[in-house]
Amino acid sequence: MPNAAIETTYHLARQRYADWGVDTDEALRRLEQIAISMHCWQGDDVGGFETDAGLTGGGIMATGTYPGKARNADQLRADLEKAFRLIPGVHRLNLHAIYRETGGKPVDRDRIEPAHFQRWIDWARQLGIGMDFNSTYFSHPKAADGFTLAHPDPGIRRFWIDHGIACRKIGAAIGRALGTPCVTNTWIPDGFKDVTIDRKGPRLLLKKSLDEMFAAAVDPQANRDAVESKLFGIGSETYVVGSHEFYLGYAVRNKKLLCLDAGHFHPTETIADKISSVLLYLDEILLHVSRGIRWDSDHVVILNDDLRAIAEELVRGDFLDRVHIGLDFFDASINRVAAWVIGVRAMIKALLAALLEPTPLLRQCEVDGDFTGRLALVEEVKTLPLGAVWDYYCLKEGVPVGRKWLGEVRQYESEVLSRRG
Numbered sequence: 001m002p003n004a005a006i007e008t009t010y011h012l013a014r015q016r017y018a019d020w021g022v023d024t025d026e027a028l029r030r031l032e033q034i035a036i037s038m039h040c041w042q043g044d045d046v047g048g049f050e051t052d053a054g055l056t057g058g059g060i061m062a063t064g065t066y067p068g069k070a071r072n073a074d075q076l077r078a079d080l081e082k083a084f085r086l087i088p089g090v091h092r093l094n095l096h097a098i099y100r101e102t103g104g105k106p107v108d109r110d111r112i113e114p115a116h117f118q119r120w121i122d123w124a125r126q127l128g129i130g131m132d133f134n135s136t137y138f139s140h141p142k143a144a145d146g147f148t149l150a151h152p153d154p155g156i157r158r159f160w161i162d163h164g165i166a167c168r169k170i171g172a173a174i175g176r177a178l179g180t181p182c183v184t185n186t187w188i189p190d191g192f193k194d195v196t197i198d199r200k201g202p203r204l205l206l207k208k209s210l211d212e213m214f215a216a217a218v219d220p221q222a223n224r225d226a227v228e229s230k231l232f233g234i235g236s237e238t239y240v241v242g243s244h245e246f247y248l249g250y251a252v253r254n255k256k257l258l259c260l261d262a263g264h265f266h267p268t269e270t271i272a273d274k275i276s277s278v279l280l281y282l283d284e285i286l287l288h289v290s291r292g293i294r295w296d297s298d299h300v301v302i303l304n305d306d307l308r309a310i311a312e313e314l315v316r317g318d319f320l321d322r323v324h325i326g327l328d329f330f331d332a333s334i335n336r337v338a339a340w341v342i343g344v345r346a347m348i349k350a351l352l353a354a355l356l357e358p359t360p361l362l363r364q365c366e367v368d369g370d371f372t373g374r375l376a377l378v379e380e381v382k383t384l385p386l387g388a389v390w391d392y393y394c395l396k397e398g399v400p401v402g403r404k405w406l407g408e409v410r411q412y413e414s415e416v417l418s419r420r421g
Helices: 003-018 024-032 073-084 114-127 154-178 200-213 244-254 272-278 305-316 336-355 359-367 371-381 386-397 404-415
Strands: 036-039 092-096 130-134 182-186 223-228 257-261 285-289 323-327
Touching: 003 024, 003 386, 024 336, 024 386, 036 073, 036 336, 073 114, 073 336, 073 404, 092 114, 092 323, 114 130, 114 154, 130 154, 154 182, 154 200, 154 223, 182 285, 200 244, 223 244, 223 285, 244 257, 257 272, 272 305, 285 305, 305 336, 305 359, 323 336, 336 386, 336 404, 359 371
Parallel strands: 036 092, 036 323, 092 130, 130 182, 182 223, 223 257, 257 285, 285 323
Antiparallel strands: none
8 A cells, every 4th residue: 555545544544533532643652652572582483592402391392393493693683673673663672591692602591691691782782672581491401300499409499599690680781781671580380290299398499499589689770570470381280389379479579570471371361351450569560472272372472352452451551651561472383583573563453452442431331330332332443443543653663564564574584584504
């Protein structure tokens, strides 16, 4: 569609929304201020750069063998840049500890330092983006039996505590260097596959480990700590030490961010309903937006009802300034750069749809007890011209409108990705 047609269509859409009391220009202004933290691990199937073989085991599995995955940090950064150029707005990078660069020298996870991520920091500064960080508690010899911070062996526990301490220092260094707080997230796989007798003991050990890991004060303007729960995992189907209730209590008592992962709950649960509850007791939270199909399968995020519900809750509750939005999926069956673009653009579309909702009108129906009107209006809003506003936003931000981005990804695949071994 020619630019003039996009602008004309937008002006018509703007009037349609104005009839509902919605200012589309203001919605776009607010949308432009929201940064999504795009996860690096989609680009190489959660492999990391610890060894040439990447990671194996640990319940982290990207399915598929699509060609062209990043084999080193330079390739991964190039792929990330390509994706960022096709996504409207200025966003962030979410990095895992296994993506360190040590110059070929073996450095175990309890000894990592900010220097091992300096090239990532320099790259982010050049792009003008912020970064977030994640400790890596899986796919390691000292996690082979499924336990880390809750391990009964104090030596193994010490190793993982030191890893967490190191990650907090790296997060703080990232935040100071880039001038925006780094959210450093902690997720562990600890749990049992089958019948579990002692559920209390491992949780006492986890609490003790976390207390030691978080003992040193870190400037919140440089680093924010987050803890992430899970209902079950591969090899921990019956019992996970770090449950939602455990981490909610820990976050409230210790003033940490609680990470809500969309794939870490029962398939019929949605994290949208949890946001308003936990934010009554926490200053901020972290979201890992994913899409599970039947289980925590980390499918590419799409604009479905669950995603829209998350965005609606953030806007309706006026939570945008208190919630850090990150994505978490990994699909090796399709073009990996395309997966990033699809997922992040879907998240932004969901936020735009929520910002364009005539929330005061719908809320008034609810206050008045007019539930008939509430339901009727919610359904009518669904067919308002969201697409016209989205296209205009992409045009204004200088990124491809509509399906044009896919052609750029295919060209990149032909010229770059297809030449990788």
